[in-house]
Amino acid sequence: MESMYDAEAHVHSHDEHRRSHHSEKLKTDLITRLNRIEGQIRGIKGMIEKDTYCDHVLNQISAVQAALNSVGKLLLAGHMRSCVVERIQEGDLEVIDELLTTVNKLLK
Template identity: 75%
Template sequence: MESQHPSSHDDTCNPGSCRKSHHPEKVKNNLISRLNRIEGQIRGVKKMIDNDIYCDDILNQIAAIQSALNSVGKILLEGHMRSCVVERLQEGDLEVIDELMITIKKLMK
């Protein structure tokens, strides 16, 4: 008998999964904008290294990038919990809690 819960390779937030997230357009645009800024910051760090900029300045920029990525993660986690997790719980899928705990542990590393 097939399980109603998808296997671990069918995780909601993994690329290539058959599940889709459903972010409101405003949230999606906000996330894309934040990621574009982070991408620019990373390119800036690469230039700083290439130009032999003082290490402390580079490390401060890396800290800013990590903080920005954490903010993106928090937005995604909140949306995931308010939509995907709630929906799966309403469907009786309690395994979503284990999945969520694994994800939270990864984010807190």
């Protein structure tokens, strides 16, 4: 099974502008998920415009939050398997503090 995060394709420079290069499979999956979330957001907006019962709107908001969390988990896993591992192997231990900050933001 092909990895959704192609570690060999992931490259970053040693300057302040790090970039990640996701496998095409991962990019396609993320874009598909984000497009679906975008549609859900438009749907919620339409529900508000139509004065839909609040409980129904709140349930849709909950579904969007779960979908965003899923995207975040997918990106975090890929990040840890490649970027974080590479930087630790290079002796750059600052990545651990960076990762902890990011995880704390995701858990809010």
